[in-house]
Amino acid sequence: MLLDVKGLKSGYGRIEALHGIDLSVNKGELVALVGANGAGKTTFLRALSGVQGVTAGTIRYAGEDITRASPQKRVTLGISQVPEGRQVFGPLTVEDNLRLGAFKRRGEDPAADLERMYGLFPILKKKRLDAAGTLSGGQQQMLAMGRALMAHPDLLLLDEPSMGLSPLLVGEIFNIVQMLKEQGVTILLVEQNAYAALAIADRGYVLETGTITLTGAGTDLLANDQVRAAYLGM
Amino acid sequence: MLGEFLQYLFSGLTSGAIYALVGLGFALIYNASHVINFAQGEFVMLGGMGTVFIAAAGVPLPLAGLLAVLLATVVGFALEKLAVEQTRNASVVTLIIITIGASIFVRGGAQVAFDKQFHTLPSFSGDTPINILGATITPQSLWVLGITVVIVLLLQYFFTRTLLGKAILATSHNPMAARLVGINVNAILLMSFGLSAALGAVAGILITPITSTNYEVGIMLGLKGFCAAILGGLGSGFGAIAGGVILGVAEALGAGYISSEYKDVIAFVIILAALFFMPSGLFGKRGTDRV
Numbered sequence: 358m359l360l361d362v363k364g365l366k367s368g369y370g371r372i373e374a375l376h377g378i379d380l381s382v383n384k385g386e387l388v389a390l391v392g393a394n395g396a397g398k399t400t401f402l403r404a405l406s407g408v409q410g411v412t413a414g415t416i417r418y419a420g421e422d423i424t425r426a427s428p429q430k431r432v433t434l435g436i437s438q439v440p441e442g443r444q445v446f447g448p449l450t451v452e453d454n455l456r457l458g459a460f461k462r463r464g465e466d467p468a469a470d471l472e473r474m475y476g477l478f479p480i481l482k483k484k485r486l487d488a489a490g491t492l493s494g495g496q497q498q499m500l501a502m503g504r505a506l507m508a509h510p511d512l513l514l515l516d517e518p519s520m521g522l523s524p525l526l527v528g529e530i531f532n533i534v535q536m537l538k539e540q541g542v543t544i545l546l547v548e549q550n551a552y553a554a555l556a557i558a559d560r561g562y563v564l565e566t567g568t569i570t571l572t573g574a575g576t577d578l579l580a581n582d583q584v585r586a587a588y589l590g591m
Numbered sequence: 592m593l594g595e596f597l598q599y600l601f602s603g604l605t606s607g608a609i610y611a612l613v614g615l616g617f618a619l620i621y622n623a624s625h626v627i628n629f630a631q632g633e634f635v636m637l638g639g640m641g642t643v644f645i646a647a648a649g650v651p652l653p654l655a656g657l658l659a660v661l662l663a664t665v666v667g668f669a670l671e672k673l674a675v676e677q678t679r680n681a682s683v684v685t686l687i688i689i690t691i692g693a694s695i696f697v698r699g700g701a702q703v704a705f706d707k708q709f710h711t712l713p714s715f716s717g718d719t720p721i722n723i724l725g726a727t728i729t730p731q732s733l734w735v736l737g738i739t740v741v742i743v744l745l746l747q748y749f750f751t752r753t754l755l756g757k758a759i760l761a762t763s764h765n766p767m768a769a770r771l772v773g774i775n776v777n778a779i780l781l782m783s784f785g786l787s788a789a790l791g792a793v794a795g796i797l798i799t800p801i802t803s804t805n806y807e808v809g810i811m812l813g814l815k816g817f818c819a820a821i822l823g824g825l826g827s828g829f830g831a832i833a834g835g836v837i838l839g840v841a842e843a844l845g846a847g848y849i850s851s852e853y854k855d856v857i858a859f860v861i862i863l864a865a866l867f868f869m870p871s872g873l874f875g876k877r878g879t880d881r882v
Binding site for chain 1: 754755757758760761764765767768769770771772773774775
């Protein structure tokens with residue numbers, strides 16, 4: 358088991374946003390975490406990356422307890438996050454954004470990794486010297502993914518990669534997610550777009566107001582009446 | 592006529608370079624933490640006073656200068672560690688007030704550790720003035736200008752060519768995303784305070800042979816550097832340099848052609864005008880609030 362979360366609680370001030378989450382991700386798996394706006398999905402991912410405080414519970418990664426580890430330590434261990442809303446470094450160039458993705462591996466020559474990212478996202482090569490803030494939403498999403506991949510993650514945390522994108526671009530982004538999975542990257546995908554996420558996931562979790570209410574294989578969840586009614590509008 | 596004008600210009604450029612260095616210190620810390628560090632002037636004082644007293648203890652002058660810069664850097668680190676980092680969740684206004692408190696503390700400490708007298712340092716390479724078109728410039732002014740240019744070029748290289756420099760820019764733009772790529776935001780903040788302190792101390796050493804120093808010089812030099820940073824646009828490195836030079840030259844011309852009594856008034860009229868009519872400065876980003 359690559360990631361094993363037990364009884365995780367977190368919140369903002371006195372308001373608890375996560376009421377004891379149990380979730381695990383096996384090596385090579387693509388796991389989807391779906392839920393409505395405000396369910397706590399982003400809070401959960403931020404807690405996994407160490408940028409959101411944890412009040413109870415444990416996070417184990419590759420057998421090591423990282424509940425209290427610093428964010429930079431987690432990146433070194435192999436956890437990278439593509440944050441909600443892309444969060445690219447707007448004033449810096451596309452290439453600098455990618456280089457900063459490899460910040461924990463500075464000292465190594467990033468040329469080969471940059472070429473790999475430009476192969477994966479050809480549009481970034483064309484725009485490599487443009488300020489990241491001038492890119493379109495879809496291009497920024499690709500840049501944010503490229504930046505996270507520059508760290509050579511074993512576990513990629515994706516927060517709402519489809520948010521605000523046209524259906525065509527959503528398809529493209531999900532194709533890339535699937536391709537990364539085939540290349541052996543373990544992925545935890547957080548989505549409001551439950552249908553698209555569960556369709557490509559090995560397993561899924563449904564998060565409702567801070568509690569996991571359902572879990573199972575992606576296809577089973579897609580067929581589940583409760584999920585269909587609540588998230589798929591069927 | 593020309594000689595007179597050049598004379599004022601040289602004197603303005605010299606003090607402008609000092610204001611620029613102090614202003615750059617403001618810009619560095621503002622960029623990294625959005626804090627306006629009103630203790631910036633105290634680093635200038637520590638540079639000058641530190642050099643005077645370390646040299647008086649028998650240390651050769653260049654080494655004394657280096658030690659004084661280190662002393663100021665350590666004080667900069669301490670300010671970040673003990674005051675700013677401990678109160679991370681405080682509002683920016685609270686942090687700014689903390690820096691005012693820290694400046695009073697450092698000034699008081701200097702008064703006790705050093706003394707209340709004025710001190711000066713020998714010029715770095717003699718006092719024989721150089722004649723240029725009927726005006727004269729002292730070798731020390733050339734040192735001030737030369738070292739300022741070198742520092743600006745080094746900073747330019749650091750921020751545009753090194754990954755660490757870009758990590759500081761990234762942290763300034765989006766601290767959350769910076770942490771997610773593994774940048775240690777606390778270390779970046781610490782570095783920015785140390786770097787600002789070192790810049791201030793260098794300015795303090797350079798200016799001491801010209802204007803002399805005492806434990807209170809930081810107040811006025813800090814305010815002038817703040818004016819430079821505001822005039823140029825807070826957070827813009829280039830703006831701080833331009834602001835410093837404009838301020839220094841305006842002051843010198845005003846003092847020369849109007850009255851030297853008005854030297855400081857000119858600086859504050861400029862900053863008021865900038866705040867009223869151009870709050871984001873000459874080269875600052877337009878203030879847009881995210882909703």
